[in-house]
Amino acid sequence: MAQEAIVMENLCKDFKVLNRREGLKGSIQDLFSRDYKTVSAVKDVSVTINKGEIVGYLGPNGAGKSTTIKMMTGVLEPTSGKILVNGLVPYKDRTRNCENIGVVFGQRSQLWWALPLVESFKLLRDLYMVPQKEYDEMIELYRSLVDIEPILHKTVRQMSLGQRTLSDILAAFLHNPGIVFLDEPTIGLDVSMKSKIRDLILGLNKEKNTTVILTTHDMGDVDALCKRIVIIDKGSKIYDNDIEHLKTYFGSYRTLRVRLDNNDTWEETLIDEKTTDVMTVITEYQKSHKVKDIQLQEISTEEVIKKLYEGGSV
Amino acid sequence: MSKKRGLKFYLSIYRKILIQDLKSKMSYRADFVISTIGMIMTNLAGFITFIVLFHNFPTINGWDLNHMLFLYGFSLLALTPVQCFFDNNWNLRTHVYSGDFIKYCFRPVNIFFYFMSEVFDVKGLGQLAFGLGTLIYAWAKIGIPVTFLTVGQALVFTFTASLFMIAIMNVAAATCFWIQGSGYVMVIMFRFKDFARYPASIFNSVFKAIFTFIIPIAFVAYYPSLVFLQPDNVPVLTWLSPLIGLVFFFLSYAFWMLGVRKYDFTGS
Structure with missing residues (x-):
């Protein structure tokens, strides 16, 4: 088998949207002559993702993340371009593709609402035709990674949001798929649940070498899980590299914070280390004031991403 | 690598989902009792209306x-x-x-099957039971002979008659992939089932043609019943x-699946 889990080449997706005219007269006109415009949701995206990678797939709202994921899962057909998931064309081979992927959509559970979790697991085992031995091993692995006893016999209806998300993630990994898509898995969760879920995803990725595609707006998720991130905006890919590289994307920025004399407030200076030396700035301060305290801060992923979304171009 | 999922697989999955579903339904006892x-x-009211009507028009x-x-x-059974x-x-x-519909698209099974398997209506x-009782009573009163042929015919014809109403509802439901007001389409179509209780011969030729070829409600009871009521x-x-029933069912299934394929699934 090839080393690539996902290959996308020049992938495009257009939607036809009805151009609505204004007012009552416009609505009546719309009934008789329809005027469509084409909206490109995904434009010329090429990404290759290897087996076992955890990739953060980021972008502002409406950037085309979900559309890409829907194409990877075989729900939508690309308008043009090539896409291969585990060596299959997802749209043409939806059923076979589904055997080897798992999907979690943050807010909506895919489990049977009225059934205890363990019964949902058993139905999924049969649905994916997982041999009993592999199923038992997986449940054992789950037990070693997270405390599943309290939720195993609860129905999804009775669960808290955190427990439900946990259940959905466990269900997505149950048939040991090659790739798992996680769409905003930690949305709305408390801090402790977030970290529990991050640990679980890391643990499963390590044990089963599962490729994970993660979309999120929570930079905590990205920092905790992803080595590599892909960012798209307005349908086009604008970044695809290591997370470490991202921090130096706009130059090697660091923030120097100094407290001078007996002042209680911090003064902040953003320093591009490529052009200026931190020591020079400190010396500069010391010429005129007495420096009481110094802090040096790395630029956070969140700040870089924010800058990127706000239109920092390549 | 790929696993084969045939009829046997689907039947066994359906049975397992059904058992779980019934178990959980029975755990909500009040709900179960009230719906029963x-x-x-509902059935009693329909039946009484029917009897009262006949009291006046023999x-x-x-x-x-x-x-x-x-x-x-027959129509109740079908x-x-x-x-x-x-x-x-x-x-x-x-x-x-x-947007919840998308969750049915992530399983390695037929989407139509997976969607329908989720609900089994006990009602x-x-x-x-009502239909069977009424049919057996009428069968005995009319004096239709009980032979392998007639019973076999009854089985085959009720089964195929049921396909027509399924087809109508599939098409009515699938309109939601294209239009917003599909709820009305479903309610109207579902109302048509009441016409199935009357012999199509009472309608004028235009309606008879509509109920035969466009909204094939006459096939739900009238046409198949003629085998037993007017055997000559x-x-x-x-x-x-x-045969027509199978064709209608297949077409409605194809239409339903076309809706799934054509739908944009916009929004996340």
């Missing part, structure tokens, strides 16, 4: 009470499968508009009805 009572009352277009009861029972197994069609538009069972004068359409 509701089902009995025959309709040459059909007497027993013939009409036969038709009534409407049981759509009620029991395809009831989730009623929820389709909610799932589609909310249909009461309808089955069975129209060709009756003998063809099993």
